Amino acid sequence: MAIIKPSIPKGTRDFSASEMVKRNHIFNTISSVFKKFGYQEIQTPTMENLTTLTGKYGDEGDKLIFKVLNSGDFLSNIPEEKLTGRNSQQLISDICEKALRYDLTVPFARYVVMHRNEISFPFKRFQIQPVWRADRPQKGRYREFYQCDADVVGSESLINEAEFVLIYHEALSKLGLKDFTIKINNRKILSGIAEIIGKPELIIDMTVAIDKLDKIGFEGVTKELIERGFTDADIETLKPIIALKGSNEEKLNSLRSVLAVSETGLKGISEIETIFSYLARLSILNTQYSILNVELDITLARGLNYYTGAIFEVKTNEVAMGSIGGGGRYDDLTGMFGLSNLTGVGISFGADRIYDVLEELNLFPESATESTKVLISNFDAEAEKYALPVLQQIRNAGISAEIYPSSAKLKKQMAYADDKSIPYVILIGSDEMESGLLTLKNMKNGEQQKVSVEEIIALLGG
Structure with a gap:
């Protein structure tokens, strides 16, 4: 039998025990904030x-949705002409009925519709689960990654956006x-821009192109807009709008002038101003329109x-990385599933990118690198017998502890503690068993002290 070299699909990763401790630090931090603001997990x-x-x-x-082949002989009922046509796109609906979720927002909309008689509106939920995209893997971009989402449906209030x-x-x-910078824009502003250009029917084409500004630059955006049906005159009108500079207040004043004839665009401006007003009352404003870490960015389009x-879109300025969060308001997404006129708004944290950022900046706390607080040594059968009740007593106090599973030399046990970043080791020899005072070794500074089990529990935070 041939030996297969083990591997995993491109764009996916294994996570070691130490990495999982760090990942859970991210998940726990984010979920604690979600809960603080009244969101419940599903x-x-x-x-x-x-x-x-x-x-x-x-x-x-x-195009980036991973399709799942039907079970069994999924080609048996396909007409011969479809098979010989060798057109995979035409076969998808016949051979794939399921797919891996692309994000958590659309499944959430489906969930709301299916469970609408069981939930109370407004419904605030958060969700921390993996999603999959058939994208080209690169730094900070994976095919399997976690999203940390929070959404509220059934509320038109812009307090939600401010929060x-x-x-x-x-x-x-x-x-x-x-x-870090929290960028904000409004799709109604972008729709207003499309209106004044005279191309309201091309709003999606315009937003998809503009959303790539950071990646392909204005020349690249210009080329794509031309390909999507915009003229040179349209682009000349767009250019000064996309290039808007200044404070949030100055940008809003400029936009109000540019979009004076667009009711939709002015409504978008009004919504942004309302959000800023709520933030002022929530006391994070420096001035009327200057909000800590918040920037009005007209080029932000969010291609969905x-x-x-x-x-919204969030970027760190400390590491070269794409967005680490994003979201926005979506009206009537549930209408696609038969429940109309239910507005919603939500955001997402890109946990995998946040992990890479924290790792590069060395921001994980020491507590996020340890899983076991104390290791109890095991030198022989007699020491093992003495140690087991001690182990249980320490665990009963809520301290993570383990015993080296078999008798071994001290050097080997110390190396095990070092490899697992265990900060303390309890050494139990004949003197310790006789006196009842155990040797507690601090693995970071090498200091040792003789203490009782009760004192160990007090020292380690029991």
């Missing part, structure tokens, strides 16, 4: 019906990030089709 299946997902993310998004700014600010600050109002 989970949805890894797989959704393909029809649930398609048509919700735009053509480019649909999402606070959630981003509090969670990222708790994780140790100091220099379902956004209809305020949109």
